Amino acid sequence: GNSVTQMEGPVTLSEEAFLTINCTYTATGYPSLFWYVQYPGEGLQLLLKATKADDKGSNKGFEATYRKETTSFHLEKGSVQVSDSAVYFCAHKNYGGSQGNLIFGKGTKLSVKP
């Protein structure tokens, strides 16, 4: 079935450290892939996306590359800031699945210490 598996948290880093949050997916067809971020007490905001193999999504210093061969979409940032503390969700939307159905991972909580 369709699913998203992402690295379990919480992840605690010092400011300016390198961040990787792993995400792998299973899907039928050719899904679009997304990373969403949820700041405390707020809804989800789209962080970045990729729609086909080898596409790289990027935003606010975050990047993720759509790797079809490994069915992965790992999130990276070279130098995290305290303001990046949030929960990060990997998701995919599958053409072959229910129309408009985004499938989410469980989320990874990131805490960045000064």
Add this chain to the structure above:
Amino acid sequence: NAGVMQNPRHLVRRRGQEARLRCSPMKGHSHVYWYRQLPEEGLKFMVYLQKENIIDESGMPKERFSAEFPKEGPSILRIQQVVRGDSAAYFCASSPSGFSGQGNYGYTFGSGTRLTVV
């Protein structure tokens, strides 16, 4: 240019009462999705609606839960006879179209309604 508006932000209900959650999509968006987030869990799809139509309700519990998106007014998620296990954050999202054939955009989410059943 308001985003997706959900109200109330927080809702407390006693067991057995009804909960009504409202969602106004972004202007120009005619597709609405409801998701539930249980504590320490990711978001689970519940239902997808267009105006006056339920397109996919595969994630909705079979009993006590219903959703509508009338021609006029917000989308409503209704939970009858709430139980403690219904306590969760309920998020609504909207998009301009459900299945563009490209699927290359994400949804816009509201800030959620946090339901607490006591």
